[in-house]
Amino acid sequence: MKKLFKIDVWAWFWGILALLYFFLPMYGTLDFSLRMQKGQISFLAYQTVLADPQFMESFRYSVIMGLISVSLSVILFVPTVYWIYLKLPNLRPVMEAITLLPFIIPVIVYVFGLIRTFSGPPFELTLTPFKTDILITAGYIVLSMPFMFRAIDVGMRAIDVRTLTEAAQSLGSNWFQVLFDVIFPNLRVAILSGALISFALVMGELILGDFLVRPALGPYMVLVGRDHAYEPAALAIISYALTWVCLGLIMYFSRGKNTQQLTGR
């Protein structure tokens, strides 16, 4: 009885310590971001940020690029991972290693590689903004690879891909129907969590946008951080909020009857 009580106290102690460690700086930032007007609490910093046309533009740009690259990455990865599970299970470890490369190679090295390879002929992908956007989208897809692959991999593991495929086929489905009726719906949670993490990653990405000179949110935040005091704090809070919305969505979608269904082998 006494021992139990003791554990309880320590658990609380460490728990509260962790919360303080996590939330105190954030509270500091929040507090600071509200004090742009001397002597009173106001949302002036937020108003300034939101009123800045450059912010709106870079935000819009990053959202659009995020949506495009995440969609492409889903379309690319789900069928690929599916095929590997179905036909080439021996290649799964190879695939896993390849998708880890963005963690191993520094982004800055990767960007220089991209620029050196694709800015000259025959690609010349840095000549116009549109072409650069193609390059940057491809770059975002590569950077989100580790998250996307892992999320889909976990989802595939939870269902018996091969038998479900065969069941659908014997009922008359073609490959397209198997993919859209059976595989995608059963991977919904996995795809969503991979997609939201990748989206958050694109929203905060700094180096690609900077070196390829595109108006992304990451470089904008750095810029603001250099020249202003209160606005960066407001921006930080905004991007925190964005990340949390993403996380909240992941948790929301992976709860309830969907998780229960996933176990139905």
Next chain:
Amino acid sequence: MSFLKLTNVYKLFTEIPAVEDFNLEAEQGEFISFLGPSGCGKTTTLRMVAGFEMPSSGQITISGKDLTYVPPNKRNVGMVFQSYALFPNMTVAENIGYGLKASGKPKAEIKQRVEEMLELIHLGNLGARFPSQLSGGQQQRVALARALAIRPQVLLLDEPLSALDAKIRVELRQEIRRIQQQLGITTIYVTHDQEEALSLSDRVVVMSQGRIEQVGTPAEIYTTPSTEFVARFVGQINLLPIHVVDQPAGLVKVGQQPVRTSRSVNYSDEKALRLAIRPEELNPGHREDANNLTGVVETVTYLGSIVRIRVLIEGNSVLMDLFNERRLRLPAVGESFELNFDTDACWLL
């Protein structure tokens, strides 16, 4: 002409053929079981009929149409898997209707067929549930209904009951047989459980190492197994070394004790002949008009409804099964023991 026909089907994965020299003809509405030990090629053969594997050579026809290289989704063959393989994202009703939906049938027709099928499997009120909310037995019923909803030409089942516990297994196998007979659908049922094969089938195909050992009705398979493998695999069998005394008369000797068989001794092959007899054909005691053998009791094992007695006869352990009746007087271990059997209960292998 037979409905489902496999001709010289052969399948090689790596070095050893998984299926060899496989010839089978099934009539419309027939229930055929593939029975054999693990790895003998039952699943591979079934998957070739389903179209998930292509034979390395040979031909598969259904209703006269060559399907050997037709993809699975164009075969109209229903398949039930050991692991149920219901679609977790769909309700029971959606699962059952999926095949019809995939082939673009109108909604009303799908709805009606689904209801029909739910009725057939006695799960009329569970259409809105998800597979994860059903028991294993219920899930397998739904899988059966899903396979049957497309009105397949042939129904294939790969060990559909082996993930279920014993009671449900017996219940569901009778259910499968009832539905099969009601619909008159040609069925291939893969199992390594001899009781399942014998109790369900019109004919049993016993397989070993990729080859057919014997094809026959359950009674033929059990009472006149054509090879030692079949005799050993289906039921229990005693095999006693003999030497022949009088070939035309079918008189042989087990050690020093004479045995008369009703079938004359065939010398066609070189290998040593043995006397084959099932444990349940043996009776305790001496009988004048039958074969009698004497030995010493080795063990007495209680198995519930039967008692299995092992008797050492001329250096061979012989199993004898007796019904566990109250009036049964069990012999003691080490006791001298005489048993008898009819001349036509035994044969030479």
